[in-house]
Amino acid sequence: xxxxxxxxxxxxxxxxxxxxxxxxxxxxxxxxxxxxxxxxxxxxxxxxxxxxxxxxxxxxxxxxxxxxxxxxxxxxxxxxxxxxxxxxxxxxxxxxxxxxxxxxxxxxxxxxxxxxxxxxxxxxxxxxxxxxxxxxxxxxxxxxxxxxxxxxxxxxxxxxxxxxxxxxxxxxxxxxxxxxxxxxxxxxxxxxxxxxxxxxxxxxxxxxxxxxxxxxxxxxxxxxxxxxxxxxxxxxxxxxxxxxxxxxxxxxxxxxxxxxxxxxxxxxxxxxxxxxxxxxxxxxxxxxxxxxxxxxxxxxxxxxxxxxxxxxx
Amino acid sequence: xxxxxxxxxxxxxxxxxxxxxxxxxxxxxxxxxxxxxxxxxxxxxxxxxxxxxxxxxxxxxxxxxxxxxxxxxxxxxxxxxxxxxxxxxxxxxxxxxxxxxxxxxxxxxxxxxxxxxxxxxxxxxxxxxxxxxxxxxxxxxxxxxxxxxxxxxxxxxxxxxxxxxxxxxxxxxxxxxxxxxxxxxxxxxxxxxxxxxxxxxx
Numbered sequence: 386x387x388x389x390x391x392x393x394x395x396x397x398x399x400x401x402x403x404x405x406x407x408x409x410x411x412x413x414x415x416x417x418x419x420x421x422x423x424x425x426x427x428x429x430x431x432x433x434x435x436x437x438x439x440x441x442x443x444x445x446x447x448x449x450x451x452x453x454x455x456x457x458x459x460x461x462x463x464x465x466x467x468x469x470x471x472x473x474x475x476x477x478x479x480x481x482x483x484x485x486x487x488x489x490x491x492x493x494x495x496x497x498x499x500x501x502x503x504x505x506x507x508x509x510x511x512x513x514x515x516x517x518x519x520x521x522x523x524x525x526x527x528x529x530x531x532x533x534x535x536x537x538x539x540x541x542x543x544x545x546x547x548x549x550x551x552x553x554x555x556x557x558x559x560x561x562x563x564x565x566x567x568x569x570x571x572x573x574x575x576x577x578x579x580x581x582x583x584x585x586x587x588x589x590x591x592x593x594x595x596x597x598x599x600x601x602x603x604x605x606x607x608x609x610x611x612x613x614x615x616x617x618x619x620x621x622x623x624x625x626x627x628x629x630x631x632x633x634x635x636x637x638x639x640x641x642x643x644x645x646x647x648x649x650x651x652x653x654x655x656x657x658x659x660x661x662x663x664x665x666x667x668x669x670x671x672x673x674x675x676x677x678x679x680x681x682x683x684x685x686x687x688x689x690x691x692x693x694x695x696x697x698x
Numbered sequence: 699x700x701x702x703x704x705x706x707x708x709x710x711x712x713x714x715x716x717x718x719x720x721x722x723x724x725x726x727x728x729x730x731x732x733x734x735x736x737x738x739x740x741x742x743x744x745x746x747x748x749x750x751x752x753x754x755x756x757x758x759x760x761x762x763x764x765x766x767x768x769x770x771x772x773x774x775x776x777x778x779x780x781x782x783x784x785x786x787x788x789x790x791x792x793x794x795x796x797x798x799x800x801x802x803x804x805x806x807x808x809x810x811x812x813x814x815x816x817x818x819x820x821x822x823x824x825x826x827x828x829x830x831x832x833x834x835x836x837x838x839x840x841x842x843x844x845x846x847x848x849x850x851x852x853x854x855x856x857x858x859x860x861x862x863x864x865x866x867x868x869x870x871x872x873x874x875x876x877x878x879x880x881x882x883x884x885x886x887x888x889x890x891x892x893x894x895x896x897x898x899x900x
Contacts, residue, residue: 453732455732456731456732457732459731459732460731460732460733464865464866468865468866470731470732470733471731521864523733523736566866566868568865568866569865639865655808658809658810658811658861658862659809659862660805660808660809665733665735665736665793667732667733668732670734670735670793671793671796672793672794672796
């Protein structure tokens with residue numbers, strides 16, 4: 386069902402030797418007239434700083450129908466831009482992601498503040514079609530564009546003390562108006578074990594549907610961990626910290642009995658208030674059965690051999 | 699006074715059907731978003747609570763304005779509440795449980811917020827059935843006692859909403875506050891009964 390191409394399966398022609406990035410500044414110079422129009426009309430905004438050039442197609446594929454792009458980009462949980470599903474698209478139109486920096490800290494040899502494009506640059510962008518299962522019991526199939534998180538993290542040379550990786554979303558209540566209400570304890574925090582973070586299925590995504598990732602989906606850079614509930618895949622990341630102890634995560638802080646640190650998709654462990662046995666695939670009326678680890682059990686079950694998943698949910 | 703005019707009832711009927719019509723229209727025009735089932739469930743649930751609160755406003759309105767005519771709309775608003783809750787229930791039964799009673803019962807037993815919502819729906823059934831003139835006459839004094847169940851229904855309905863929310867409690871809390879005010883208003887006359895007979899409520 387899931388097909389991860391081995392390195393030797395990838396055709397030479399599919400590999401882009403140097404991914405084609407263009408910085409927005411240069412892009413804007415080339416498109417001065419568009420820039421002028423933007424000054425006159427603030428609603429015309431450039432999407433994100435990163436322009437997606439070539440990418441490796443179908444590095445991970447799935448024999449399931451893709452969710453409509455319109456649905457995946459208009460039905461979002463991104464409380465930084467409002468709690469209704471339609472809010473993020475509406476309220477993130479003017480969100481600027483220029484000069485996006487990521488602060489890397491904690492147990493690693495190369496901490497520092499990095500330009501996110503510089504972090505992505507060394508690696509070819511891959512298209513990976515993943516299921517996305519929300520804790521609210523709906524799901525999608527999304528063609529992400531991104532880079533394995535492990536490749537990026539290796540560059541910071543985590544030390545032997547790095548047992549976990551903690552992520553944070555931007556905190557800026559002016560640019561992210563949803564943060565003006567304390568619906569969650571801002572900034573949004575998420576975390577993975579180092580093994581989960583280094584797993585080949587875990588990616589940092591900068592695009593979807595062949596394009597730069599829209600603001601409402603977590604521009605300019607977000608995590609995608611396909612075997613965990615969607616809220617683990619933190620958006621608009623500004624901080625990566627290697628830690629020795631398990632980091633705090635936002636939904637766990639909000640309701641520890643309902644959202645565990647692991648939050649692996651598991652039809653056998655219900656949310657205290659609703660069932661996780663079935664899910665509604667966006668675009669369908671009736672529900673379908675939820676798969677263990679969201680269908681990625683073969684790839685990831687080994688990570689949890691020593692864990693009781695009913696306790697470590 | 700427009701409350702008493704022959705036009706007022708048809709106008710209120712149209713207003714009550716407006717949410718339903720807009721949902722149907724949206725349904726046929728791709729206006730329900732990416733998850734139409736969820737949208738319809740939330741909208742019909744929301745309108746049930748709003749109609750219930752409006753229905754419960756009529757008695758206080760009669761007292762505050764001195765206009766007895768508000769009560770003309772109580773039965774129809776109550777029945778529209780029942781109409782929206784029936785839609786809410788059917789969407790859940792059909793789309794979430796594929797018309798499988800076993801699956802539905804499991805959900806009702808296992809999930810407290812569903813238990814509350816379903817109980818509220820069940821309690822509304824006798825209220826709807828006994829809303830016609832013949833039943834009012836037949837039940838006599840018992841009718842009023844029976845229809846006090848509506849106070850329990852609004853409590854269950856608001857709790858049902860509060861209990862299913864993930865983090866943003868604003869809307870259910872607003873409904874809860876309005877419900878508390880409306881219920882407290884009804885406690886007032888009961889407390890005062892011993893002191894003196896209330897001129898308006900009986």
